[in-house]
Structure formats: structure tokens, C-alpha cells
Amino acid sequence: MPQAATIMLQGTSSDVGKSVLAAALCRILKQDGYRVAPFKSQNMSNNAYVTPDGKEIGRAQGMQADSCGIPATTDMNPILLKPTREMTSQVVVHGKPYRDLDARAYREQYLPIAAVLVQEALARLRSAYDVIVIEGAGSPAEINLKDRDIVNMRLASWADAPVLLVADIDRGGVFAAIVGTLELLEPEERARVKGIVINKFRGDVSLLRPGLDWLEARTGIPVVGVVPFLPDLGLEDEDSASLDAKRRASGTPSETSGKATHRRLDIAVLRYPRIANFTDADPLAAEPDVRLRYVTSASEWGEPDAVLLPGSKNTAEDLAFLRETGLEARLLSYAERGGSVVGICGGYQMLGRRLLDPDAVESPRRETAGLGLLPTETTFTADKYTERVIGSASGRPFGGEDVWPVAGYVIHMGRTTIATGEAAARPLQLRSEREAATEGQMRLDGAETANGRVWGTYVHDIFRNDGLRRAWLDGLRARKGLPPGDAATAYTEQREQAFDRLADHVRRHLDMALLEHFIRQGGGTR
Known part of the structure; x- marks a missing residue:
């Protein structure tokens, strides 16, 4: 049976927007007629999603499955880590609690088992769909974690996945983050990085062009797109790191009293x-x-x-x-x-x-x-x-x-x-x-x-x-x-509209022809 093609999003760090970009690619590929499914081998989040058969996975993969228009399964996120105390997490395996483990015990005792479990889950998905959109975790350049990695470059190798490296320009230092990440990869890992995506851009992209030209010349890797920041998206966040930005945006009552008087x-x-x-x-x-x-x-x-x-x-x-x-x-x-x-x-x-x-x-x-x-x-x-x-x-x-x-x-x-x-x-x-x-x-x-x-x-x-x-x-x-509120659009309809809005936005700012070429080509060496 032929296996599905793959495309993988990895980031220069956490919270660069991988989850949302993966959801965008899921909806774009669905719109283009592919049977598409998401995959993240290991997720660390206390935001959970319950599948139709009553199993627990990361919220981001549930949201991505919704973007694909398919029921979520635990194969899309076979391992979920839910932090309970400092350095300790509940390990959820295929939707059910396995046990609480500290970071050392998880790494030394469970990761070798997890590697097999992850590959089996991915293989089942690849036998059922045309394209799998894979999301990495954190950064692929964590030197101390690479020998037992199951979420980034080793996973890309198992899946023969071309990798898009995503960086968040909004936090600053984007060129250093990209070049530094690539420099810390092994030659065979770097060869899997087919394109670079700069995310959450605000401003005039023409002013960024000299930096993009330098980056492509310096790395030999094309910039597939610069994706502008999309406000008020209306899709859920993966973990609580995003709440810091929400708190800054909302401010205190005294700070915002004159900014949003319609918010009654x-x-x-x-x-x-x-x-x-x-x-x-x-x-x-x-x-x-x-x-x-x-x-x-x-x-x-x-x-x-x-x-x-x-x-x-x-x-x-x-x-x-x-x-x-x-x-x-x-x-x-x-x-x-x-x-x-x-x-x-x-x-x-x-x-x-x-x-x-x-x-x-x-x-x-x-x-x-x-x-x-x-x-x-x-x-x-x-x-x-x-x-x-x-x-x-x-x-x-x-x-x-x-x-x-x-x-x-x-x-x-x-x-x-x-x-x-x-x-x-x-x-x-x-x-x-x-x-x-x-x-x-x-x-x-x-x-x-x-x-x-x-x-x-x-x-x-x-x-x-x-x-x-x-x-x-x-x-x-x-x-x-106050009078009753207006009968606004149903929330589920708003969410579907948000998926389409996100897909349209990302489609406009990525080189989709190049991205589809990467999917057809697979991982391998350039």
C-alpha cells in the first residue's frame, strides 16, 4: 500500500506559530482536494482535546483535525505530556494516562519505547491519507536532547519529510535564530530543511528584502514566505505561553479604559x-x-x-x-x-x-x-x-x-x-x-x-x-x-470561517508551488 507524502514544520524555538501554520496547511491541502491529516508525535500541553472515542490528545492536533474536516484520533498525537508539578508530567499514551514521570525518568526509561510507538502511529496515518502535516516541538537544535529525539529531525528521517523551518520575527533576532539553528544541525539534518518561513511579520516586507536575500545566499535555502501577523484569528492556542501576549494586549482596566468602550x-x-x-x-x-x-x-x-x-x-x-x-x-x-x-x-x-x-x-x-x-x-x-x-x-x-x-x-x-x-x-x-x-x-x-x-x-x-x-x-x-446581545454567528460557523481566513492568508504569503514540489519530492538530500 502506498504511503502518504509528508511535510514537516519545525521551529527555531517554541511558540513561533507552528501549530497555527500546520492548521493552515491542513485546510489549504484539504481545499486542494487532498485527504490530509495532522501529526505530532509528542506534545507538552495542559490544553487537551477529547476524540470521538473518548481519548485525550493535545488541543492543537484536535484543532488541526477539525481544519482537515476529519475526526481526531490518538494516532495524530500518540504521546501527550501534561505538566503536574515542577519537572514532572503525567504521560498520556494513546489517549490514556500511563504514569507520572519526571524529566530524567521519561528520557531514560520511556523514550526508547516511545520511538517505536510513534513510528507505528505515523505508519497507520500514512496508510489512510494522501498527505500528513507533521508538527515538530521546540527547536531541532537542542544538542542535549538530540540523541533520543522523537519530535524533530529523527522523526523527519523516519517520515522522509521535507522540513520547513519556522521563525518568529515578532520576538526579534530572526536572522540569528535561523542561521544559528541551521549551524547546529548535522549535515544530513540540514539537508532536510527545504525552506524557511518567517512568521508574525509586521511592517513593509520590501524593507525586509535585503535581509531575505542575504539569508538565502548565506544558507542556500529559499525563503518560502513571509507570513504577516494575523490579528483576532479566533482559533485556540496550544498552550499557556500564548496567554502572555493576550495579557499584554488586554492590559489592566485603567490602561484600556479608553481603547475599547464598545466592550461593555x-x-x-x-x-x-x-x-x-x-x-x-x-x-x-x-x-x-x-x-x-x-x-x-x-x-x-x-x-x-x-x-x-x-x-x-x-x-x-x-x-x-x-x-x-x-x-x-x-x-x-x-x-x-x-x-x-x-x-x-x-x-x-x-x-x-x-x-x-x-x-x-x-x-x-x-x-x-x-x-x-x-x-x-x-x-x-x-x-x-x-x-x-x-x-x-x-x-x-x-x-x-x-x-x-x-x-x-x-x-x-x-x-x-x-x-x-x-x-x-x-x-x-x-x-x-x-x-x-x-x-x-x-x-x-x-x-x-x-x-x-x-x-x-x-x-x-x-x-x-x-x-x-x-x-x-x-x-x-x-x-x-444593558439590552440583550445580538444573535451573532454561531461559534462553530465562526471557527470554520477562521480556518478559511487563515488558509487564504497563508496561501497568499507562501510559495505554494514550491511547497507542493517539496511534498512531491520528499525529504532526502538537496
Whole structure:
């Protein structure tokens, strides 16, 4: 059986835009009639995606699969590393937790096994598609890691993949980053680099031309394109490194008070060190009258209309962060004055009265006092729940008697129960997509306070559900004396439009004929 062609994106460093460019190539190749799929052998991120069969992969590969218009599978990201503590990560293999390993144990004990697993996953994808768009990780020039590399140049060799080297000009030093990376590659590795892509450019490209001519002459490698920065893309980010740029863009309330007066609702997202699945907030940011801010200190609190506690890979440690920074005191005072607070997954666990971890599954803290805003307690267990769910939601946060359809996914370690005798309502009734196909029994999820101002749920992507999201936001608007928001385009449609916008943008700024030549030619030596 013929194997699919490949093209690989590697970067001069992390966060140069590989994930987004890979999604762009996926959509471009799909538009051009290819059966295309993404691949990243090993991803380190606490932003996860749940596949249709209830397995966990990196969010970026799930997003890239959506760009291809195909269901995501674990073959697209066979190994996911989820940082839990300093130098320690949960190793997720083909969508299921394997074990927690520190960096040395992972490198010395698991990487030899992982190499075989990665090659098998890639081979299965190549037997099912025409082209595989492969994303590397970090930099291929990490000298101390190269002998057991499974994500960059060794992977390119296994896949016989031509490599595009991507550099971020926005951070400065782009020519040094490119030339330095190439100088540190072995001759056979350098031979695989067929083209250079300069990403996130701002300004007049004609002023860059002398530098591009020098770069091509110096390296002998063509610059395939200079891709301008594309603002307000509307696609999710791979990991929390991107949040620094978002915080700089949003600023503090005093800094931006005159810049975005049309943003009438102010929503603060608490950014703790082990934040996970913060993409749950993306649909809120897409609303035209919502200003979303990521808050890391009490001084950034401002006057929010709502506060979102997102997921966490270590709930007890991130709750300790809230206490140490003064954010807990701000939050409790805000809630006492009638503020609106939402917790999703780890954030929902924090809102309860106690966190119990008797077996140190997530943290060495065996018992932690919660925020006490919901009458719940959570006990962490070794079992991890990952599945896509559908169902319905009702309750005070969403307009009282109205019932809204819900689809999303759950991914958590821990069982949350409502204290005996408490009358708090539960806003969601859920079943897994697989159970729904067989008319499985509904179960309840989440809790809310008597006034509906504080509520929590385990369901990720909850705000992608247009009716529910708008009902909750309209409640916030009503409290400020504002009219209901406009019925904007459905979020899923906005996302599809974003993929097409991204593809059109990248297609205009890359030499697509040269890129397709690289794909047909394969890796090899120039």
C-alpha cells in the first residue's frame, strides 16, 4: 500500500506559530482536494482535546483535525505530556494516562519505547491519507536532547519529510535564530530543511528584502514566505505561553479604559500556574461586546462583570496560588457582594468546600480547604474520566426555566459530590455520546447557588453552546441595565470561517508551488 507524502514544520524555538501554520496547511491541502491529516508525535500541553472515542490528545492536533474536516484520533498525537508539578508530567499514551514521570525518568526509561510507538502511529496515518502535516516541538537544535529525539529531525528521517523551518520575527533576532539553528544541525539534518518561513511579520516586507536575500545566499535555502501577523484569528492556542501576549494586549482596566468602550462586559479569567483547557473562554472572547482578561494578581482585579475559574492540572496547588497572591480574598469579597463566578473542571472543584487527595494522585496536599462558594467536595482518584458528552442545561444561570442543548467533553481525575441535605440545584443533565447512541441513562453534573450567581461544571467547551452562552451573557447584561446581545454567528460557523481566513492568508504569503514540489519530492538530500 502506498504511503502518504509528508511535510514537516519545525521551529527555531517554541511558540513561533507552528501549530497555527500546520492548521493552515491542513485546510489549504484539504481545499486542494487532498485527504490530509495532522501529526505530532509528542506534545507538552495542559490544553487537551477529547476524540470521538473518548481519548485525550493535545488541543492543537484536535484543532488541526477539525481544519482537515476529519475526526481526531490518538494516532495524530500518540504521546501527550501534561505538566503536574515542577519537572514532572503525567504521560498520556494513546489517549490514556500511563504514569507520572519526571524529566530524567521519561528520557531514560520511556523514550526508547516511545520511538517505536510513534513510528507505528505515523505508519497507520500514512496508510489512510494522501498527505500528513507533521508538527515538530521546540527547536531541532537542542544538542542535549538530540540523541533520543522523537519530535524533530529523527522523526523527519523516519517520515522522509521535507522540513520547513519556522521563525518568529515578532520576538526579534530572526536572522540569528535561523542561521544559528541551521549551524547546529548535522549535515544530513540540514539537508532536510527545504525552506524557511518567517512568521508574525509586521511592517513593509520590501524593507525586509535585503535581509531575505542575504539569508538565502548565506544558507542556500529559499525563503518560502513571509507570513504577516494575523490579528483576532479566533482559533485556540496550544498552550499557556500564548496567554502572555493576550495579557499584554488586554492590559489592566485603567490602561484600556479608553481603547475599547464598545466592550461593555468585562470578564476576568484567573490564570494560575497550571492552568488547563483555558480555551473554554475562547467563545466568550469572540462575542463583540465582551472583553476577556487573564488575571494573575490582585492588582489586576479591576471591576469584572464575571469571573471564570478555568481548568487546572493541579487543583490544590493552583488554589494555594490564589491564596498566596491575594486573588482568593478578592474573589470571596466579590462573590459576597453578588458577583458572578463560574468554575469549569478544576475551577469547579476549587469552588467547593474541600479537596481530598488521600493517595496523592494530583498533589502531596492530602486535604485542602476549598473556596466554600458551593456545597461540594471533591475526592481525587487514580481513574481519569475522558469522554464527549451531550445533554441539556437549565437553571438560574441560564434564564431559569429555559432548557438549552449542550455538547462538550469531560476530562478530569476526581469525583465531586454535593453535601447531604443541601438544596443546591444541578444545572446540567448529561450522557456520553456513546451512551446517547443507545439511549443511555442521563446523569447530573455541576452545581449552582440559590441565586444562580455562582455555578460550576465539569463540561469543557460549555460556552461553545450558543444558546446557553448567550443566555448567561444576557443575564450579565441585564444586571448592568444593558439590552440583550445580538444573535451573532454561531461559534462553530465562526471557527470554520477562521480556518478559511487563515488558509487564504497563508496561501497568499507562501510559495505554494514550491511547497507542493517539496511534498512531491520528499525529504532526502538537496
